[in-house]
Amino acid sequence: MKRAIESFAIVALLSVSLTSATRASDHGVVGQVFPIIEPDLLATIEARLQRLQATGGIDRMNAEFAKRSEARVRRPKPVAGITAATEPRSWAYDPTIVIERDVQDQKGNYIARAGQTVNPLDFVAVHQALVFVDGDDAAQMEWATSQYSDLKAKIILVNGSPIEEMTNRKRRFYFDQEGRLTGKLGIRHTPAVAVQNGRVLKLSEIKLKGIS
Secondary structure, eight states: OHHHHHHHHHHHHHHHHHHHHHHOOOOOOOSOOOOOOOOOHHHHHHHHHHHHHHHTHHHHHHHHHHHHHHHHHHSOOOOTTOEEOSSOEEEEEOOOEEOOSOEEOTTSOEEEOTTOEEOGGGTOOOOSEEEEEETTOHHHHHHHHHHOOTTTEEEEEEESOHHHHHHHHSSOOEEOGGGHHHHHHTOOEESEEEEEETTEEEEEEOOOTTOO
């Protein structure tokens, strides 16, 4: 039986091959034929780098890169869409997450099971308030620094230069890179304050006097 199946398969394969061969035909050469030229990419890159090195181009590129990097550190890109608060607003943020897959330690013991809910505030306490402000807004900066000490809060800028503020005010400031915190917490206006309230974070956007 096995040999019969093998024989049938061979015959079928030969039949297909012969059929394809009989259908194929020589259509001649269509259009002009050009030789394929494949330059050595690495050699090309190396030659360009050597020219840049000889003309000082690499040093200029490194200097420009360092200058741009320093500028980004001193004044990060502002968080898009954040404006000064014109109305007070309060809400709660629940940081509870659902585990997507089982989590085990090196010995195979389960740390968490898929589908299990975990609230980080059950394990870590947020002792300092998180205060979000526009670093280029003098009123917001004055309000935040007068209301909160370094021990009481982390002042987080959504715009401006944290390094300049640290130099001028002799205290530490942070920056919400790419709006990760404000985006997660749902903050749309500043000043905004987040404090722990049990198993949630209580958030408030605050309207300062003189803002309409």
